[in-house]
Amino acid sequence: MRQSRLAARNQAAAARIIVAPLSTRVAVISDVHANRHALEAVLDAIVAERPDELWCLGDLVGYGPQPNECCSAVAARADLCLAGNHDLVVLGSLSIHDFAGDAATAARWTQTVLADDAREFLAGLEPSGRRDGIELFHGSARDPVWEYVLSEEAAWWTLHATTAPLVLVGHSHVPLAIGFDGEDLAGGVAPDGTVVDLAAGRWLLNPGSVGQPRDGDPRAAYLLLEPGRRAEFHRVDYPIERTQAEMRDRGLPEALVARLTEGL
Template sequence: MRVAVVSDIHGNLHALRAVLGAVAAEEVDGLWCLGDLVGYGPRPNECCAEVERAASLCLVGNHDLGVLGRIPLEEFTDDAAAAARWSQSVLSAGARAYLEPLQSVASTEDVELFHASPRDPVWEYVLGEEAALAAFHLTSAPIVLVGHSHVSLAFVLEDGAIDGAAVPGGAEIDLASGRFLLNPGSVGQPRDGDPRAAYLVLDLDAKRALHRRVPYPIERTQEEIRERGLPEALADRLADGV
């Protein structure tokens, strides 16, 4: 099986369409989404519709839950809460119906998927070895997929030793030996200094993972953010990938 993995789209339709266009050339068997379709960005309904059409598996993220009213917005930053309130005001019945039944955890025969982490599937950021090691201890699958941090990451646990770090676009991970925790990065709001939309191709047959980056018209998303009166910082950060 060969699947594309995306996460943290955050209402950025131009980034999502760029990724879906690239994925179409990857000859994958399906697409998995690790959550946060909405929040921050200006096109929540369109992003939900695109993911509903394209994804064979989708998780719910903390921003999705906030927009649905299932997490208090006081738990978010001011900018995130402002964007969530706006998203609540425009969320369509169709988008709500798609998001409502989604869970923050899923699994297949070889892969366990979490929006954030096994220890806290909604909120925990897995950015370092301690959190990654905890994730390995709480799971048994050869491959663990997480999102939430907006950073493309790869950790490997082999012979009791853990190693890993942020990985650039174009990196290829050999999955033949050890257990792996992978983060595809963010489609709609990368935070690793690379503003291009991120995704992952997971080839379970060939035992490799390919971290991909694709450019998109950032200025169009920035314009839409400003047109909707969302916080200026949410537009500015996209150009810097932070």
């Protein structure tokens, strides 16, 4: 049942993809997860970089305590935004039974507090998109909603499902830079300060997570992109304890609170 719903949604998404002119400098974020303090820190850092556009790869809500504030901020700032699985479940487009215990608990709470304007914004998003020469997926090209690109096999399938020289994905909460020279894949986790030469072959990049990193670095993550030239991975500190206090105030699961400290 889940696959049939997703197939229908992905076909509809493909029909509505908007193709827009390529920007010269782009900031890319993903997996905000209702963490306003992390998002504000990233947006402040991005302002200093003076990008032409801001792109978001989805999952504005889920897990965290301030879904409405995060939706409002991204709606006001982002030039392109995708829908993630946590966005879709709060809209009822996915079954909450497809989510694990703590994620389902947070999704149910989010459904009770999500404002009409936030709901309307999320409802207008799709899990995949395209800019000139760049393909964007929340998950992967093979499954834009659910698949994690964490293995060479998953990266290979996504790169072979499109001819784009650059593919951007989110969902895994792990920053990645994986290159493909036509025969072999090379790369992996991209820590803070990683610089990628985009002129050298094809690339799959994941900016990492703003609101719930899972690579052992608790700092909020973002990516600066000069299409066809280079990409830079960045991290920024934010007041984790403030987000954790807000999560506890709202009765969100303690396991979700604790993992922010370690970035896992």
